[in-house]
Amino acid sequence: MKRVFVHGSYLISSLGFGIKENSTKLFAGKSGSELILDKKYYPKAFFASKIDNKRFNKVFKDLFPDIKNSYTFFEQLLIFVIQQSLKKYPIDLKSEETLLIISSTKGNIDLLAKNEKSKWKENRVFLWKSAQIIKDFFGIQNKAIVISNACISGVEAIGIGSRMIREGSYKNIIVAGADILSEFVVAGFQSFQSLSSKLCRPYDANRTGLNLGEAAGVVILTSEEKKSDIEVLGSGISNDANHISGPSRTGDGLYFAIKSAIDESSIKVEDIDFISGHGTATNYNDEMESKAFQLAGLENTPINSLKGYWGHTLGAAGLIESIAAIETMKNNLLIKTLGYDKHGVSIPINIVKDNQSLPIKTVLKTASGFGGANAAIIFQKTKNNV
Amino acid sequence: MYSISKHIFFSKNKLLSNFEMLYNFENSLTFANVFKTIYKDLGVRYPKYFKMDALSKLGFLSTEVLLQNRSLTEIYKSEKIGIIVANSASTYIMDSKHQASLDDKESYFPSPANFVYTLPNIMTGEICIRHKFKGENAVFISEEFDTEFIYKYTNKLLIDNKLDATIVGYVNIDNDDYEAFLMLVENKEGEIFDLNTLKETYTKYKLLTWIN
Numbered sequence: 001m002k003r004v005f006v007h008g009s010y011l012i013s014s015l016g017f018g019i020k021e022n023s024t025k026l027f028a029g030k031s032g033s034e035l036i037l038d039k040k041y042y043p044k045a046f047f048a049s050k051i052d053n054k055r056f057n058k059v060f061k062d063l064f065p066d067i068k069n070s071y072t073f074f075e076q077l078l079i080f081v082i083q084q085s086l087k088k089y090p091i092d093l094k095s096e097e098t099l100l101i102i103s104s105t106k107g108n109i110d111l112l113a114k115n116e117k118s119k120w121k122e123n124r125v126f127l128w129k130s131a132q133i134i135k136d137f138f139g140i141q142n143k144a145i146v147i148s149n150a151c152i153s154g155v156e157a158i159g160i161g162s163r164m165i166r167e168g169s170y171k172n173i174i175v176a177g178a179d180i181l182s183e184f185v186v187a188g189f190q191s192f193q194s195l196s197s198k199l200c201r202p203y204d205a206n207r208t209g210l211n212l213g214e215a216a217g218v219v220i221l222t223s224e225e226k227k228s229d230i231e232v233l234g235s236g237i238s239n240d241a242n243h244i245s246g247p248s249r250t251g252d253g254l255y256f257a258i259k260s261a262i263d264e265s266s267i268k269v270e271d272i273d274f275i276s277g278h279g280t281a282t283n284y285n286d287e288m289e290s291k292a293f294q295l296a297g298l299e300n301t302p303i304n305s306l307k308g309y310w311g312h313t314l315g316a317a318g319l320i321e322s323i324a325a326i327e328t329m330k331n332n333l334l335i336k337t338l339g340y341d342k343h344g345v346s347i348p349i350n351i352v353k354d355n356q357s358l359p360i361k362t363v364l365k366t367a368s369g370f371g372g373a374n375a376a377i378i379f380q381k382t383k384n385n386v
Numbered sequence: 387m388y389s390i391s392k393h394i395f396f397s398k399n400k401l402l403s404n405f406e407m408l409y410n411f412e413n414s415l416t417f418a419n420v421f422k423t424i425y426k427d428l429g430v431r432y433p434k435y436f437k438m439d440a441l442s443k444l445g446f447l448s449t450e451v452l453l454q455n456r457s458l459t460e461i462y463k464s465e466k467i468g469i470i471v472a473n474s475a476s477t478y479i480m481d482s483k484h485q486a487s488l489d490d491k492e493s494y495f496p497s498p499a500n501f502v503y504t505l506p507n508i509m510t511g512e513i514c515i516r517h518k519f520k521g522e523n524a525v526f527i528s529e530e531f532d533t534e535f536i537y538k539y540t541n542k543l544l545i546d547n548k549l550d551a552t553i554v555g556y557v558n559i560d561n562d563d564y565e566a567f568l569m570l571v572e573n574k575e576g577e578i579f580d581l582n583t584l585k586e587t588y589t590k591y592k593l594l595t596w597i598n
């Protein structure tokens with residue numbers, strides 16, 4: 001079976017631009033979330049993680065001085081992160097063995113608003129259109145693939161990418177994900193009463209809901225081992241088949257995804273050194289996760305959630321959290337779960353409360369979301385890096 | 387050996403199963419009317435159906451006809467049954483409805499019952515709940531049904547033993563048009579599931595609904 005290696009990680013978030021800025025702030029315990037009062041998103045103040053717009057406009061213009069302003073914010077984010085990724089790991093974009101996979105839940109949904117609608121062609125709001133525009137920008141030959149499976153999109157996209165490398169049709173796959181803050185999404189989550197008015201507290205007894213966030217992230221998956229530190233061993237996707245907006249009460253869905261990923265990886269449960277959890281800080285999600293980790297025999301394995309730093313960045317979450325997991329592996333340093341203080345899920349899972357040095361070779365990343373979907377993926381340091 | 391047990395196509399107010407016409411309504415009828423009539427005619431009692439958005443209803447009815455009272459969980463483990471579908475317009479109809487509840491600040495009233503249906507994978511989620519599918523699931527968004535990619539990906543899941551049975555196809559609806567094409571693929575003897583058969587079956591359905 002072909003091996004799948006990870007290269008060219010890059011991200012933009014509320015914490016900053018690039019791996020270094022983000023990981024420095026993660027390791028320092030700094031949150032990118034804040035109280036936002038902007039009627040563009042919501043009539044009242046809400047707590048969320050926002051990208052520094054002014055700074056982004058400047059760096060985007062610096063990187064692409066010749067581009068006229070004909071790309072939306074969502075598209076610009078993806079173009080920018082992919083360009084930075086390709087700088088780190090150049091690939092033959094025109095090759096028929098190169099594929100672009102985009103992960104997003106709502107893409108250009110902000111264009112649907114009354115005062116935006118007239119500015120763009122109607123089909124610009126569709127995810128396939130965004131993917132086409134980005135593919136054409138880079139001159140990629142193959143049709144771009146878009147995965148839109150709510151909050152698991154990012155983890156699922158990396159899983160799909162690694163499967164398609166093993167399938168044999170592609171040598172290099174760019175997996176990029178983004179979601180932006182919009183009135184559409186903020187008001188929607190508010191109507192669901194699932195937003196916290198303060199910094200979110202994953203797995204904590206006093207958790208009161210999630211913080212939304214915007215971000216973009218990218219990795220390049222390749223069958224070429226050269227100088228790679230990390231590989232993808234296996235992945236699994238599942239469905240709770242229980243409720244469209246509430247997670248399983250037993251955790252069996254997420255457990256099936258974890259088991260499928262472990263089986264494919266040919267590793268034992270004990271080989272997993274660390275779990276990068278989903279941990280949205282909603283009551284039911286965090287509880288469900290704890291049950292799934294117990295079912296999988298992982299209740300003693302250290303686990304964190306990064307939602308306290310970046311908020312829930314929807315289709316980007318799986319990508320940027322996987323990138324953080326990779327940094328965790330490279331630095332052998334676990335990042336504490338910001339917002340977690342008093343244990344608040346019924347299973348005594350081992351939540352990382354303080355940063356902690358630990359040799360980490362193998363990581364499990366999970367995600368769960370609306371529609372009852374769950375995803376799990378296993379990353380491992382390559383042998384020459386252990 | 388993976389084979390196609392059945393396929394259905396639902397578009398332009400016509401619903402066909404294994405190339406046979408099951409329903410053929412006048413073009414002038416709205417999709418809402420057509421869906422309602424088929425739901426009643428199938429004799430399904432599933433109150434959740436009435437809460438669903440148009441995309442979920444389309445996926446739900448198409449799957450009911452595809453499975454026709456067959457319970458796949460009697461043969462396969464739940465976690466080995468999946469659904470892999472493509473779609474083009476995502477949840478455009480519900481997106482517009484949710485956005486409309488925000489645009490007019492005088493009657494600003496976003497509804498959670500609408501918002502949850504602004505994710506295309508709720509449609510696959512509804513199908514998974516109804517038929518207890520707990521395995522691999524994915525919703526790909528493409529301008530048109532990309533048979534080649536969907537085939538390669540689904541086939542990879544089958545040969546890797548991630549799945550023993552799966553629904554694979556295309557489910558799409560926007561203000562102007564709707565189309566559902568679903569195949570049931572299982573680990574058993576029968577008509578082989580390969581790219582050519584997938585492509586030819588889909589093309590033949592497009593032609594059949596065009597002519598009739």
